[in-house]
Amino acid sequence: MTSIPDPVEGPGASPAVPGAPPPQLVRSPLSDGEWHRLHPLTPLLRGGLFLIVVIGIVFANLRDRLVFIFLPWLAPDIEDEVGEWEGAGGDPIDFIIANNLYVLAGLAVLAALIVLVAVFYTSWRFHTFRITDDDVEVRSGILFRTQRRAPLDRVQGVNLTRPMIARLLGMAKLEVVGAGADANVKLEYLSTANAEAVRADILRLASGRRLSAAGPAGALAPPRAGRVATLSQTVGREITGLIEGPEAPVTELESVVHIPVGRLVASHILSMSTLGLLFAIVAIVIGVSQGVTWLLFGFVPAIIGFGAYWVRSIVRSLRYAIAPTPDGVRITFGLFTTITEIVPPGRVHAVEVTQPIMWRPAGWWTVRINRLTGRSAADGSTDQFTTALPVGTAADVERVLRLLQPGLPDDERALVVQEGMFGPGETDTFTNTPRRAWWIRPLSYRRNGFRLTPDALLMRRGIVWRKLVILPLARLQSIGLYQGPLDRASRVTNVRAHVVAGPVSPFLAAVDRDSALALFDGVARGSVRAAFTDRTHRWAQEETSAPEPADLVRGAESAPAGASESAASGTGEDRT
Template sequence: MTDPRIPAPEPVEGPNPSAPPQNGPPPYVQPEHHTAPPPQLVRSPLSDGEWHRLHPLTPLMRGGLFLIVVIGIVVANLRDRLVFIFLPWLAPDIEDEVGEWEGSGGDPIDFIIVNNLYVAAALAVLAVLIVLVAVFYLSWRFHLFRITGDDVEVRSGILFRTQRRAPLDRVQGVNLTRPMVARLLGMAKLEVVGAGADANVKLEYLSTANAEAVRADILRLASGRRLADAPAAGAAPRSGGRVAALGHTVGRELNGMIDGPEAPVDVPDSVVHIPVGRLVASHVVSMSTVALLFAVVAIMVGVSQGVTWLLFAFVPALIGLGAYWVRSIVRSLRYSIAPTPDGVRITFGLLTTITEIVPPGRIHAIEVTQPILWRPAGWWTIRINRLTGRSASDGSTDQFTTVLPVGTATDVERVLRLLQPSVPDDEWALIVREGMFGPGEIDSFENSPRRAWWIRPLSFRRNGFRLMDDLLLLRRGIVWRKLAILPLARLQSLGLHQGPLDRLTRVASARGHLVAGPVYAHLAAIDRDTALTLFDAVARGAVRAARTDRTHRWAEDAEAEAEAVAQAHASSDPRPDPVTADEGVPQPTALAPQHDAADGRTPGEPKI
């Protein structure tokens, strides 16, 4: 049974109309903190604080494809039997084999054939299909979501109800994934990334236009207070019926796969362009290729010596490595990264398009890396640590830890400017020159002392750190050049470690404690006294940065500045305000309750 407190939504994706008044007990009133978002802050009719259902084709994507796969497996296994039953003239020699099947007994198919139970078997299969379709339909009917002024909620389940909630002020990002089949049908999967383990909230599936609008609304509400850039979007006009609209969508998406970024998604211009040749060459010129060559040589030597089992042991590994290459290259095609008012937008994928907007202040660490084989070409890669909201049992990798697959030093500087916009412009040239390429004639980094050369014999001259107002830079490595950038406002703590050999050399190791991710913030062979000074400075800097950090509500500062400018202009005007001067009543803010012109409700009042 449905929850009587949940207003019954429309059977299609879209806003719920007001139900006629009924006699009886008053309807359930939502708690105050579940009021609808202010209408000025939303563009999608799905962001009105009411319960809505997902796209009507969601059961097809979530269950229909499974049925198609099962039917395909059954048909493949019963190919000869089906030919004998329905098209016997196409395989006249198969009758002898069928006789052997029937004589062996014990097979349900043979039992049906011998006893002529074709009609009963067909009815049984039809009943199973009806039950499955009913389950998928009920699952869709009971899967509801709503977007309020404080969080995104999802309720699902037929017998066992589940409710998930993602507070908007803890949103770490919003992913929009368009698998190939869903993309052809004009659908997308939206995932709100939370701040805890297993905290993500998924909306699969919505129409592409609604998914983009809902994502913009979620980020706008999470940013604090900012007026919408466009009026509320209504339902798209339909001409020629649903079948014609679906055919138009499929044709448009097929063209989008060939031509480039697809409509109606508004993709900003990327600050980095990765040529396909560079992308392929970066995978070929890599340490995995070196390992592959060693493996091939070992296989050839082993087979020549009569050890043939090596061939069967390494062939699956070679196939897996080749599949990884192809998947990585295809996934990185059409890569783009660009700034938006709500954060950094990252998009990639050829067949399956994946997009995420990472709001400001959600990046806990950045690492710029250059393998030694990329050094002649001058290529670098950038990875980040961020909260993913995934459960510990989720074995899938976070696809957005690599924000720049391969790029030049200029590309790296452009991406770093997007990831850390608070850094002064004159600092970036120094970070790139000294942090990435190492010490030159002038080096502002604190490097390892010469007495610790045996701890880092190859890289002790490069091994060092630099503390800025808001960042801690850790530079290390010679085979793999690495520069770790740690925002102090996101740093959990800093630890100093010293083993017995470190005590003899009077050095220590520093390790930044971060959220889990590919960036490992560790630096060895630091002078002991310098490390203690760094420890105190980082402790004070982290407290100061955390106290002044307002990136979790990134639109409030801009609005506060705009309000200050407006007040300054108002104070310079000698003419008094007729309302505030005569009555002394403050003006209502943009978030004050306002009546809806449609039904006279305030945004927090439920529909009756």
């Protein structure tokens, strides 16, 4: 086993530390390239709450016994029941009571607690992190050591999560989103001030910002007061924050979208799941009235679970805010557990604007995105990082698209709203399903179509659920054409774009074959152009003396189609 030196705990930054970030680019004393430990109260949140739950379960199960032992006058009739318990035998509690081993049992419990506390403390001592100019690195483990790194040039976002108990203690969990499955690096927990400063440092280093663009270094922690006084002030401030909002001032305070609570609740009521719930309730009432009582026991737990999920979804969407920052789009949501994520430029791989049929009279839409979350597919919390707008009007959608796709010109953005969301109208620039293939999409063939712009591919489909998919060409992985025997008879084909996994499905059926082939070649050339001109991996870095994108694009366009397709960086094309 390799010995690892004890981490440095001091707040100062030594400029001689190899790999340390430039002092002009960092604000937090934790971003100095040295190894640091997490907040001292981290074991309480990671392990202490578990002990509290276990103790609560034990006390709940031994409630009658504890009353008989310590407060027998409060339940004089319980003595006979305790006698039956002791006579039954085989229960460790009965053995302790019968042999008067209270002191020994208490010492055993105390020893177990001491061992657990020692394990938690040792785990905290060995859990360290550091931030260098290239990556964020975390080491953990006592017997089996784990070391993880998140390269800054592959950072997909930085999330700041504040569970309710952690908020009251002035703590937050920082999560650096990586570019792979289960690739995130978590710092849980830091003080709220340190977490916000470290998040800003990580984004600043990932942006490629030069030293001359950075301000003066140094916003260190304020002078320390007494720990008890500091904790009491923090709890009071965070209780106020539950009402007024938790976030510290940022570059853009005002959210571009405001969602009234009434609209949020109504959007959950006007959903297909609510109709299913009403149907189940009616079925239960009718069944019970006819004597089929098993419906009551079979469906009631499911209804209660759905109601809890319904309420949790509403609470999680409260305090929604979306605003621009110098380092990307800042999205905040959650009432009790507050989550703030910053999505840097170029990290959105697909955008979908959807309108269920029950929302159509109110004119509401929702916006979802595909992005790398760094989480495994089995993680149920992934969905909350893919909703950019829970419910909003068309004007709200236009504001959100302005943040998610800033490269779209204003005229193209207006076209997205007019033709992509509400279309087709009297004038339609989309290439739609030909009339001869109406039987493949009998209801939506007039709306089913695509449009290719210099920067994005638009896919429009659906009549019951209106959907518009926006695919930035710079993020497109590949595009495929698929044709079955019935499609071949109608001279149409299916188009599927390949992007990172997520809720957005970039698929379009019944596209005219010749139009699809032209789209195939257009996407190949557009992907080459977008790949050469894209600079979002280092969004604040100044231009260097690299080859001119226009020259490379002209060379790609003058090459044969097959050559340009194979030259697309990270872009492959298939024809089936």
